Amino acid sequence: MEMKSITIVGCGPGGEQYVTPAARRAIEEARVLVGAARLLEMFPESGAERIVVTADIPRVLDAIADRYQENQVAVLVTGDPGLCSLARPVIRRFGRAGCRVIPGISSVHAAFASLGLDWYGARILSAHDTAPPMEPAALAADDTIALLAGNPANAGWVEALTATLLASHDIFLCENLTLPGESIRQLTHLTTPMKLASRSILIFKRKEDHA
Numbered sequence: 001m002e003m004k005s006i007t008i009v010g011c012g013p014g015g016e017q018y019v020t021p022a023a024r025r026a027i028e029e030a031r032v033l034v035g036a037a038r039l040l041e042m043f044p045e046s047g048a049e050r051i052v053v054t055a056d057i058p059r060v061l062d063a064i065a066d067r068y069q070e071n072q073v074a075v076l077v078t079g080d081p082g083l084c085s086l087a088r089p090v091i092r093r094f095g096r097a098g099c100r101v102i103p104g105i106s107s108v109h110a111a112f113a114s115l116g117l118d119w120y121g122a123r124i125l126s127a128h129d130t131a132p133p134m135e136p137a138a139l140a141a142d143d144t145i146a147l148l149a150g151n152p153a154n155a156g157w158v159e160a161l162t163a164t165l166l167a168s169h170d171i172f173l174c175e176n177l178t179l180p181g182e183s184i185r186q187l188t189h190l191t192t193p194m195k196l197a198s199r200s201i202l203i204f205k206r207k208e209d210h211a
């Protein structure tokens with residue numbers, strides 16, 4: 001297979017033991033690492049040049065463009081690249097054919113696994129978008145929802161969704177999964193304002209849908 005010089009690497013939800021051997025190998029082979037500071041810190045042994053990702057994504061893409069024809073570039077993302085990650089703008093700029101993607105263990109995988117729950121058919125939503133995903137009432141018919149909730153921008157909407165589904169669904173707050181401060185608990189009532197860690201997932205599971 002043709003060697004691609006941009007590799008997007010899923011680094012898992014945070015714990016070192018959740019970084020796959022394939023991800024470690026891609027990082028070892030890279031001459032340039034691109035990623036959030038806390039992801040770069042996970043790989044101190046790499047002697048590669050490091051480009052820290054900030055909110056200025058066009059600058060990051062330009063930095064990759066300046067380097068990828070001469071160097072193996074690894075773009076590190078949290079969890080899996082296919083879920084709300086830097087993979088999307090990178091692939092939009094450099095093309096699918098030019099990028100290799102190494103899957104990672106998503107925080108959503110980790111959340112369902114920590115609860116022992118099946119996630120077939122789950123709707124996956126993000127509170128990261130500038131606008132809330134949809135009216136909470138429109139989600140009442142869903143049996144299983146995973147909400148990437150680690151962003152206070154839509155805190156009011158997250159509270160409204162929790163209030164709407166509290167009677168029909170069991171609601172679990174999973175924070176800092178696989179990390180030392182991991183916390184997994186069921187929410188039995190709504191306290192406002194809801195305090196959510198920056199790494200938080202809410203799982204909504206219809207009550208009669210699981211044991």
Ligand SMILES: C[S@@+](CC[C@H](N)C(=O)[O-])C[C@H]1O[C@@H](n2cnc3c(N)ncnc32)[C@H](O)[C@@H]1O
Pocket residue numbers: 013014077078079080081082083084085105106107108128147148149150151174175176177178179198199200201
């Ligand atoms: C920009 S998204 C990236 C998702 C990532 N690509 C994935 O597959 O997990 C960031 C969101 O992922 C979730 N997240 C990432 N790491 C987490 C962790 N260790 N524990 C709980 N949630 C986490 C939070 O919902 C956070 O708001």
